[in-house]
Amino acid sequence: MIKRTTIFVLQFSFLLQANAQQSLSKNMRGSNPLKTAGMNFKPTAATNENADSIAVRITKAAGNVYFLDCINGFGGGNVAASVGEDGILLVDDMYSSMSAKIESSLRTISPKPVKIILNTHFHRDHIGGNEAFNTSAVIVGHENIGKRLIQNNNESDPTIALLPKVTFADSLVINFNGEAIQMIHFANSHTDGDAMIYFTKSKVLHLGDMFFFEMFPAVYAEGGGNIKQLVTSLEKIITRIPPDAIIVPGHGKLATMQDLKTYVVMLKETITIIETKIKEGQTLVQVQNEKVLAKYDQLGNGGAQTTAQYTAMLYKLLSTNK
Numbered sequence: 001m002i003k004r005t006t007i008f009v010l011q012f013s014f015l016l017q018a019n020a021q022q023s024l025s026k027n028m029r030g031s032n033p034l035k036t037a038g039m040n041f042k043p044t045a046a047t048n049e050n051a052d053s054i055a056v057r058i059t060k061a062a063g064n065v066y067f068l069d070c071i072n073g074f075g076g077g078n079v080a081a082s083v084g085e086d087g088i089l090l091v092d093d094m095y096s097s098m099s100a101k102i103e104s105s106l107r108t109i110s111p112k113p114v115k116i117i118l119n120t121h122f123h124r125d126h127i128g129g130n131e132a133f134n135t136s137a138v139i140v141g142h143e144n145i146g147k148r149l150i151q152n153n154n155e156s157d158p159t160i161a162l163l164p165k166v167t168f169a170d171s172l173v174i175n176f177n178g179e180a181i182q183m184i185h186f187a188n189s190h191t192d193g194d195a196m197i198y199f200t201k202s203k204v205l206h207l208g209d210m211f212f213f214e215m216f217p218a219v220y221a222e223g224g225g226n227i228k229q230l231v232t233s234l235e236k237i238i239t240r241i242p243p244d245a246i247i248v249p250g251h252g253k254l255a256t257m258q259d260l261k262t263y264v265v266m267l268k269e270t271i272t273i274i275e276t277k278i279k280e281g282q283t284l285v286q287v288q289n290e291k292v293l294a295k296y297d298q299l300g301n302g303g304a305q306t307t308a309q310y311t312a313m314l315y316k317l318l319s320t321n322k
Helices: 012-019 096-107 143-151 227-240 257-279 284-290 294-300 307-320
Strands: 055-062 065-071 079-084 087-091 114-118 138-142 166-168 171-176 179-185 195-199 204-212 246-251
Touching: 055 096, 055 246, 065 096, 079 096, 079 195, 114 171, 138 143, 143 166, 204 227, 204 257, 227 257, 227 307, 246 257, 257 284, 257 294, 257 307, 284 307, 294 307
Parallel strands: 087 114, 114 138, 138 166, 204 246
Antiparallel strands: 055 065, 065 079, 079 087, 171 179, 179 195, 195 204
């Protein structure tokens, strides 16, 4: 069961009114989000390198929902877009340098504007585009996104423009483009502000960075993440989402619910292996040299963490929690 799941139904007219309430964010300051050393891409960087060469690709996922990702380089995390008569609703918005390219891709399927953006968590490779969209769209996120951004703000990297205008504690529902869109918080998974977004009619699920498909995940305690809680959260999600749903992962191609189940099995197996080695008194170097996660080396070549980096991440997280 999800604790204290209070559903707030926000009609679109209310969100438009919220967009005019600039006072919700005027006195807030942003952040330089969690530093995730060891990532082959840089989710916390203020921008991405070689942005000019990167293109945003758009493909149909299911129902009203489209899938946006980047080719020819890393422009940020994956985006879902609900497109219909009400306009366009995005889940995440990549780095800020991709904003114009996102809009250009969207114009190939609809002349409607982006009106709402839902943030899955606080890392800039997923919400950097908030800066470009914050004057024209209502940005919604879990309350911990704002707390993290305010807490970590610094003069060299101000991020006021990244703050959500509307926040929630447990869950909410937005009625948009003819379907209910559920936004539910899962605490202390990839971060402490993670939200899954489910398009109930289109049967499309965006999991943000709770799911890295065909690669190892990144979980860091500094951002409120907990690898075992991530497993618990994903198991809860699997029980409540239909088996034929399409998944937009935070990184990687479109996936199925079976792919997510396989991912959870991998997480459980790798956690058990590293936890056992820690209990045996082995050092990180010994564990890495033994190549205990060699079974999953293909994931180490997926574009996020290498097998050695993932091993080090698990070792640190599980040593801290023992």
